[in-house]
Amino acid sequence: MALARRVLSVAVAVALLAASASADSWLYEKFTTDGNVRADYNSQGQQVTSLILNQQSGGAFSSRQKYLYGEFSIQMKLIPRNSAGTVTSFYLTSGDGPGHDEIDMEFMGNSSGQPVVLNTNVWANGDGKKEHQFYLWFDPSADYHTYTIIWNDKNVIFKVDDLFIRSFKRYADLPYPGGKPMSVHATLWDGSYWATQQGKVKVDWADSPFVVSYRGYNADACTPNGDGRPLSCPAGTDRWMNRQLNTAEWGTVAWAKKNYMHYDYCEDGWRFPKGFPAECSRH
Numbered sequence: 614m615a616l617a618r619r620v621l622s623v624a625v626a627v628a629l630l631a632a633s634a635s636a637d638s639w640l641y642e643k644f645t646t647d648g649n650v651r652a653d654y655n656s657q658g659q660q661v662t663s664l665i666l667n668q669q670s671g672g673a674f675s676s677r678q679k680y681l682y683g684e685f686s687i688q689m690k691l692i693p694r695n696s697a698g699t700v701t702s703f704y705l706t707s708g709d710g711p712g713h714d715e716i717d718m719e720f721m722g723n724s725s726g727q728p729v730v731l732n733t734n735v736w737a738n739g740d741g742k743k744e745h746q747f748y749l750w751f752d753p754s755a756d757y758h759t760y761t762i763i764w765n766d767k768n769v770i771f772k773v774d775d776l777f778i779r780s781f782k783r784y785a786d787l788p789y790p791g792g793k794p795m796s797v798h799a800t801l802w803d804g805s806y807w808a809t810q811q812g813k814v815k816v817d818w819a820d821s822p823f824v825v826s827y828r829g830y831n832a833d834a835c836t837p838n839g840d841g842r843p844l845s846c847p848a849g850t851d852r853w854m855n856r857q858l859n860t861a862e863w864g865t866v867a868w869a870k871k872n873y874m875h876y877d878y879c880e881d882g883w884r885f886p887k888g889f890p891a892e893c894s895r896h
């Protein structure tokens with residue numbers, strides 16, 4: 614009897630463990646992987662996915678599903694110490710072709726003790742010269758932080774933890790990533806030619822492997838049903854479908870711009886000698 618009870622309680626414990634693990638086993642269920650990808654569980658049963666960059670390869674995961682509008686978030690813990698030359702990303706894209714749409718959050722690594730830069734960008738019909746880049750107000754490698762993209766037919770919103778840092782608005786007469794379904798991607802790659810101080814500081818392979826960890830992925834998003842048929846959307850879509858920033862949230866965007874902005878395409882006269890893109894002068 615005592616033995617039977619113990620066996621039973623072990624069985625229950627195993628079942629509970631399996632249930633909590635599967636509740637947060639997002640990687641293989643929702644994504645395909647490429648290159649160096651490792652999946653583990655932390656002590657809370659939460660799946661932690663690591664992308665690893667060594668001299669042979671980087672790593673990536675890409676959603677099986679395409680979405681048309683949604684709120685996408687993930688927690689990330691970036692490469693500690695020397696991450697110069699590396700690029701770590703969380704982004705949406707409609708594909709690789711010309712005329713593609715894309716929404717990016719990319720972390721450009723740096724030498725030990727030098728600040729990482731978060732590049733946000735929006736591509737519409739293949740045009741992606743719309744970067745806002747920020748330094749962060751914390752060390753993104755010391756702990757997990759939540760990075761969120763809200764994409765609806767009114768604007769694209771970027772958020773770091775609870776703070777909004779950018780809203781890219783839609784104007785009826787200007788390009789906007791509005792029509793093409795996009796998949797979700799996370800990547801870690803060698804961006805030596807570009808990432809750090811305009812490519813001056815390269816990846817130092819003596820410090821490899823470089824590891825980035827992701828956990829707590831969430832996509833609250835609509836999926837397209839094919840030509841002209843309505844989207845399937847989860848319950849409670851209103852939470853993000855009509856989301857635009859309120860006055861207080863525009864305040865955090867202004868705070869981030871004032872204190873942490875590293876680059877704003879709307880201020881790069883060298884790059885746009887014939888005048889800035891039209892949205893730069895609208896508000």
Ligand SMILES: *[C@@H]1O[C@H](CO)[C@@H](O)[C@H](O)[C@H]1NC(C)=O
Pocket residue numbers: 721722723724727728729730808809810811875
């Ligand atoms: C890296 O550090 C240098 C020096 O502090 C800084 O100028 C640069 O903006 C930092 N970030 C990147 C991505 O180069």
